[in-house]
Amino acid sequence: MNNQLTEQKITDLNICVLIPTYNNKLTLKRVIDGVMQFTQHIIIVNDGSTDTTSQILEAYSHLEQIHLEKNKGKGNALRTGFKHAETLGYHYAITIDSDGQHFPEDIPVFVNELEKSEDKNIILIGARNMGQDTVPKKSSFGNKFSNFWFWVETGLKLQDTQSGFRLYPLKSLKKLKFYTTKFEFEIEVIVKSAWSGTNVKNIPIKVLYDQTERVSHFRPFKDFTRISILNTWFVIVTFLFIKPRNFFRRYKKKGFKRFFKEDLLGTYSPSKKALSIALGIFIGISPFWGFHTVLVIFLALLFKLNKTIAFVFSNISIPPFIPFIIYASSKMGQYLLGIKLEYSMEEMTKNFEVLKHLKTYIIGSFSLAIIAAVGFGLVSYFLFLIFDKKVALKNG
Template sequence: MSNQLINQKISDLKVCVLIPTYNNNLTLKRVIDGVLQFTQHIIVVNDGSTDSTSKILEGYSNLEQIHFTENKGKGQALRSGLKHAESLDYKYVIAIDSDGQHFPKDIPIFINTLENAENKNLLLIGARNMSQEGVPKKSSFGNKFSNFWFWVETGIKLQDTQSGFRLYPIHHFKNLKFYTNKFEFEIEVIVKAAWNGTHVINIPIHILYDETERVSHFRPFKDFTRISILNTWLVIVTIFYIKPRDLFRKLKKKGVKRFIVENVLGSNDTPQKKALSIALGIFIGITPLWGFHTILVLSLALILNLNKTIAFAFSNVSLPPFIPFIVFGSLIVGNYILGQNATYNLGSITNDLDVLKQLKTYIIGSFTLATISGLTIGILSYFIFLIFQKKKINVTNA
């Protein structure tokens, strides 16, 4: 495909190329010239470079340029570039690093993927071959680390989440707020985009790690710490807001009956896995670990490889209207196990929190009730799923 045709597609799709740069004078000119083979729609952000970057950019006065008087970090350079691109009415931005590791000749891959996609709310990340010769081991480890947490936070499995060669659908970012300014921005933006409904996928690209000319500004301790703090926060938001939000959106959209039929009965998981997910949800929902039910059920479902949606849905057995009944049942069970003769009534539990006076009885009864309920409903669910599965097979074979 000719460069002229790609140039036309870039214009038609309202795409520009963003090149953030900081002290990459050895490779900057090569990168810009490589991009110019495909388009003049370029924005260069000089992030306070102290080398000959400014002098090099004087030779490209026809290009959009942003110059920082001091280094603010890659995240801030990208955010400023994306904001400027939006002000120029671009809909997409292809970001490419200026350190020479990326090949501008891969730009057509991004353009053709975007053009052929049915869903244009698309964020493309160039997937590097991290196993090829020359790739630093710390980069390979960092990428695996990032991929894992991105999966935890979004449920999306990617091969490469750290590549700086990307296409951003900036016209879908209007309602998103970003807070980071360093390398961690590249994680924040893809996680929040995925939360917002953007389709995030990898596409293959070429890479070159030439240690004689490549300058990396990644500070292992400081930047890894910042990334870890960000991931901790994103996981907390995922557990306490994103997962519940997505579940309630499904429930609201489909209704309870349709949700159960499609997301529970219609799940492709085995009857055993679905039943165990329900048992886990019921158990956690009844336990006295108030305030931690969501994080516990999602964490355990993840660790045990169970259905997170089903487990979370059934953990909501402890919704406020049901709490007095759960507490009352726990006290009755605890009273029986301990051989006590205390009497309880639902009114006193609701009005004066009588449970606080019988904390030991409540805790023992709660865990016992949670275990019995989880096992009973889990076993019952298993047989229901088996029957449903057999009917489904018979209908398929008919």
């Protein structure tokens, strides 16, 4: 009865189940049979298998099948399946691996979560229990590694970002452009979806790692290298484009007054807000030219400070102020080192005389950054304390 209810929901919500497979002859039949307990809306993508996969699939000729001549990777198989599902009129696709690690009886978990979700533009990722004894250590480490970088790139914390048991909104995916074709696609798709406003969420599922049956095609060196390169690129894009873009979008949407109250003041304590200002000032004056935005947002995330405040105050180094900062840093360095260099501010900015004395500039720059950060931090801390007390008295 429950299976029939799930089957009806799958039909009503226009969901298909997508099964990419490559040389999983030992587990493929069991996975397909398990999925068929809940739906006939199934698309199987045979990614150039060289074992008996084609013969096994002959028994399922009533199901949608795509046979690729050559193995091009899981990402390519998924992308091919998504396009085909979209042409058939499906709105969502549940993907399940054919290596037997996933339990088809968890399909209702995805369907029920989608049904009750107010936001239908959602990706659901099955969260596996990676702490159980049967899970390989390399899989557990790889998942933690992926979770961390997904958080850095999107600000979202997930328990499992590598599970292949997922539900995707096909219309949202159609709007995005993808480049990867291997295992790293499953990272690319959730990061870009999160950037575009799609909700990405974990739901609990069961997992089975049977080493006698399971065949993994993950190549530790090659695939981990690809994933690392992708994450490196995503981190660069995050700090140079996504974070600033989101900042200005919030400002434009809310207007100055609401933006000031919610994003600059927010719910952070006076000490956290003051530390955020201090961090922004320190990074803005420091000699890390070209990396200020990356550093300030990364450190704000790392120390759980207010990213918006830190970013705003790091912009003390905007172009009109740069000559003054460099000049003041050089003078500070000369004072600390007990030397005197004879050049005017005009000579410094036009002929870059300060570059001939980098040691002096760098020492002065860091010293000035520390002094300014401490000064602004302390003053802002007491101002925030006074402001919070006034607000409390007003509301009380």
